[in-house]
Amino acid sequence: MRVTVQVFARLRELAGRSEWPCDVQSGATIAEVWQQSAAAYPALTAFTTAVSCARNEDFARMTATVQDGDVIAFLPPVSGG
């Protein structure tokens, strides 16, 4: 099945793009989507311990299971205010 990955700010700059499709096995978790993304864009690896995520525009845990068609967003540490 296929999900869409979205990245923001520094992650977008490191990947060189803001969004891409990612094919994963049925039952895959968001953490596995991240691992695959970091394998495709190795510069992202530095953020493995500092990334948070959203699934279909709501906050999610890296342990959550993804469904076909999900949009998974990865967020670098935030700096609003």
Next chain:
Amino acid sequence: MSVPRFLVTSEPLSVERLASSLEAAARHAGEGCGGIATFVGVVRATHKGRVVTYLEYEAFQPLAMKAFDRIDAEIRAAWPDAGVGIHHRVGRLDVGEASVAIAAVAAHRDEAFRACRYAIERVKQVLPVWKHEYFADGDAWVEGAVADVDDEAARTRAREVACA
């Protein structure tokens, strides 16, 4: 014109309009509004000794609205008589411009101050917004907190700061 309580916008912010809108809404509810606490974050001219030329803020807007919902619910649970509004600016900002405007209304000053302080602490912890600083001699993304809306320790820290 009505002012939304929670907003991410590329337009200049007005804490006065936000505050007066919250006051009008709170005036006839419960004990009524007896005080308004406000906080305005502005673009500082320096960062760690470097001269800032301008900033760019980027947001993940739909997720920011979810973060606002969480912060709003947390404030209602902790200070039931307080009401809060948060506006965050995105896009290019020059030194001195407001990046965030927060207003909290309550029947009494204590709750207004606490709700306002809690709101800015939570913005720093979880709002999906990113600051990109441009200096005379380069640029850098600012990396703050790893956003986790369910992190109870972070909520506790924000509450402790708000109630100090």
